[in-house]
Amino acid sequence: xKTEIILxxxxxxxxxxxxxxxxxxxxxxxxxxxxxxxxxxxADATNPQAVEKIFEAKGxxxxxxxxxxxxxxxxxxxxxxxxxxxxxQCMDAFWxxxxxxxxxxKPDAFAANVxxxxxxxxxxxxxHPVALNLLRRVxxxxxxxxxxxxxxxxxxxxxxxxxxxxxxxxxxxxxxxTAIGIESTVLDMTCEPPVILRPGNITKEDLxxxxxxxxxxxxxxxxxxxxxxxxxxxxxxxxxxxLIENDQALVExxxxxxxxxxxxxxxLSTVEFPLADYYFRLSAETLYDSLRKCDRTDVDLILxxxxxxxxxxxxxxxxxxKAADHKWFS
Numbered sequence: 001x002k003t004e005i006i007l008x009x010x011x012x013x014x015x016x017x018x019x020x021x022x023x024x025x026x027x028x029x030x031x032x033x034x035x036x037x038x039x040x041x042x043a044d045a046t047n048p049q050a051v052e053k054i055f056e057a058k059g060x061x062x063x064x065x066x067x068x069x070x071x072x073x074x075x076x077x078x079x080x081x082x083x084x085x086x087x088x089q090c091m092d093a094f095w096x097x098x099x100x101x102x103x104x105x106k107p108d109a110f111a112a113n114v115x116x117x118x119x120x121x122x123x124x125x126x127x128h129p130v131a132l133n134l135l136r137r138v139x140x141x142x143x144x145x146x147x148x149x150x151x152x153x154x155x156x157x158x159x160x161x162x163x164x165x166x167x168x169x170x171x172x173x174x175x176x177x178t179a180i181g182i183e184s185t186v187l188d189m190t191c192e193p194p195v196i197l198r199p200g201n202i203t204k205e206d207l208x209x210x211x212x213x214x215x216x217x218x219x220x221x222x223x224x225x226x227x228x229x230x231x232x233x234x235x236x237x238x239x240x241x242x243l244i245e246n247d248q249a250l251v252e253x254x255x256x257x258x259x260x261x262x263x264x265x266x267x268l269s270t271v272e273f274p275l276a277d278y279y280f281r282l283s284a285e286t287l288y289d290s291l292r293k294c295d296r297t298d299v300d301l302i303l304x305x306x307x308x309x310x311x312x313x314x315x316x317x318x319x320x321x322k323a324a325d326h327k328w329f330s
Contacts, residue, residue: 003165005158005172008034010129015137021171022138025050030057032147032161033134034175035126037098037183037200038154038288039161040069040144041169042134048111051143055113057168060150065116066143067100067184068123071135076101076123079109079141086211087189093210096127098184098201114143120190130175146183147172153235153291153323156181160292181285182315187214199315201284235323237291239266239299242329243320246270246307254303254329263300270305284316291323303329 008017021031028050031042041057043050045068055062070076073091077083080103087101105121115121123141126132135142146154147161147169155161158174165172185200185207193213196204207214244254251267255275258265266278268290273279278297280290282304294302304320 041147
């Protein structure tokens, strides 16, 4: 299969720009498209055969539910039931935006492999003109996990998608680099108070200003996950990642220790370390791009520097811990 990339001007809303993508999605195919968080790999969320192609393309475990994307609050309400007032308040406050709400789905509304057999579904309205233009035209709910090989860093550029999906999917809509670079916050609205299942750009504090108390969830192995990113190791490059305290002397000592064994080390940090063989900038916006850049080097080990984080860095720390499989350099 040849994979085509269509460069999309975010400011131009032309029918012909989206016609090929719409046709593919309406006929059980896959299309990668940009959102404000990461690039998604989209399929018709009502069609089990189409959704199965997502799992095949990604090599994704079938018990990992998928997030559904729609074009508006009104569209979302067509597919869910027993919607609590707090969910409506979140829709009004944060949609379009990087917030996925877990709600009760209507019976048989979605393919069973979208929800992993659960009675709930994660749904959001992306805040990206290309995604919204596509969704308005396709007139379907689109299941769209990140458009990468499962377990690897999520794609924040079209070339990241192409690297993982060349010859596997027919079309990538290239809308440039994503703005946020971290997947959406996932909030479970089926319990009271609501629970954050996955942190993202929209924080606990942001949510509590709108709906009051919100709880945080620990990643508990063995429970059926309601959200992506809860059960398996994610976001990992080829070389092993280790977390290390963001202390200059400590990091430099670690670099020298690794290099003494004849190995090359990359450092992800907010400041450059000249002793390292490679340095890549660490921020929520650049995290996945930096991890993928490590894969294009001959690095043997990656050190990711972390420090007591401001509240906005909770999501990035969550992704770093999963990329490192919770390993600390010692």
